[in-house]
Amino acid sequence: xxxxxxxxxxxxxxxxxxxxxxxxxxxxxxxxxxxxxxxxxxxxxxxxxxxxxxxxxxxxxxxxxxxxxxxxxxxxxxxxxxxxxxxxxxxxxxxxxxxxxxxxxxxxxxxxxxxxx
Amino acid sequence: xxxxxxxxxxxxxxxxxxxxxxxxxxxxxxxxxxxxxxxxxxxxxxxxxxxxxxxxxxxxxxxxxxxxxxxxxxxxxxxxxxxxxxxxxxxxxxxxxxxxxxxxxxxxxxxx
Numbered sequence: 001x002x003x004x005x006x007x008x009x010x011x012x013x014x015x016x017x018x019x020x021x022x023x024x025x026x027x028x029x030x031x032x033x034x035x036x037x038x039x040x041x042x043x044x045x046x047x048x049x050x051x052x053x054x055x056x057x058x059x060x061x062x063x064x065x066x067x068x069x070x071x072x073x074x075x076x077x078x079x080x081x082x083x084x085x086x087x088x089x090x091x092x093x094x095x096x097x098x099x100x101x102x103x104x105x106x107x108x109x110x111x112x113x114x115x116x117x
Numbered sequence: 118x119x120x121x122x123x124x125x126x127x128x129x130x131x132x133x134x135x136x137x138x139x140x141x142x143x144x145x146x147x148x149x150x151x152x153x154x155x156x157x158x159x160x161x162x163x164x165x166x167x168x169x170x171x172x173x174x175x176x177x178x179x180x181x182x183x184x185x186x187x188x189x190x191x192x193x194x195x196x197x198x199x200x201x202x203x204x205x206x207x208x209x210x211x212x213x214x215x216x217x218x219x220x221x222x223x224x225x226x227x228x229x
Contacts, residue, residue, distance in 0.1 A: 004160075041204050043161070043219040090160050105151060108160030 003027050004109040006091050012115045013081055021076045021112045023091030031055075032074035033106065034066060035090040043090070049074050081116045088113050129226045136194040136227075140207035140220045145188060147209035152181060152192045155204045155222075164192070164205075194225075202227045 004025045013019055025032060033048040047066040048055055054066065063079045078085060092106040130136045142150070148169040153161035167174045167181045167190075174181050180193040190207050204224045210217040 041155070041222045041224075043206065043222075045217070045219075092160070105163045105166060106161075108162070111158075111160050 004091055004093055004107050006089075006109040006112050008112060009110065010113050010115075012117065015081055015083060015116055017081050018077070018079045019081060019114075020078070021089055021091075021114075023074050023076070023109060025072055025091075025093040025107070025109075027093055027095075027107060029093035029095050029107070030071065031094045032068070033092040033094075034074065034076050035092065035108075036060075037088045037090060037111070039087075047074075047076075078114075083116050086114055086116045126221065127224045127226070129228055130197050132197060132199060132227050132229050134197055136192075136197045136201070136225060138192045138194075138205050138223045138225065140190040140192075140223075142188050142190055142207065142209040142220070143218065144209060144211055144216070145185070147211050149210040150181070150183060150190050151208045151210070152179075152190075153206045153208060153219075154201075155206065157203070161206060197225075197227050199227045199229055201225060 007022045011019060023032065031048055031050045034046045036044050036046055046060050046064060047057055049066060049068045065077045067075045067077060074091060076089060088111045090111050091109040094106045128136065128138065151166045152164040154164050155161040165174060165176045165179050165181050167183050169185060172183050178195045182191045192205060194201055202225055204222045206222045207220040208217055
């Protein structure tokens with residue numbers, strides 16, 4: 001069973017479109033995250049959710065919005081896609097936030113490769 | 118072989134040799150550190166972690182060393198194997214402030 005899954009794996013779309021990426025974790029974790037990884041492999045955290053509350057919101061454009069229908073899901077909606085949005089987007093989850101131990105270990109999904117044309 | 122993560126993002130080692138991957142972290146208040154391994158086409162995977170009250174921790178073929186004085190973290194891989202070829206990231210966490218950051222990554226290539 002896949003612990004953290006993302007769909008779709010590949011996403012090719014035109015500039016200006018709106019798209020969503022879905023993420024699900026079956027680990028029973030409390031916190032989920034979205035990362036963007038650029039072509040140089042740099043990982044930047046975009047959002048995280050703990051018990052349906054946004055606890056980190058880095059300075060990403062407001063075209064990006066996380067949606068968490070329940071603890072096991074954190075979807076990423078992107079409006080008016082731009083060329084610079086092309087990247088690999090990773091979802092991750094961890095058991096707890098600020099637990100003082102292994103709870104911070106994050107489990108990553110396989111990534112969604114987004115290409116904006 | 119040895120690398121400095123921020124300045125030498127690529128490291129090549131012979132199979133069977135030991136590898137050392139270095140990471141300079143930014144926040145002296147960071148209190149928890151993790152090394153991740155990312156293979157081509159996959160998401161990062163946890164390798165080993167260490168708390169700030171420790172200076173060394175060992176796993177299976179891997180050892181993490183923490184030097185808080187100079188804010189330096191290293192990952193040592195013993196008897197490097199082709200399957201160790203990947204990008205390695207260090208991550209620092211400041212639990213009290215709900216902050217964590219990933220380093221820039223080091224690409225390790227194992228030469229058979």
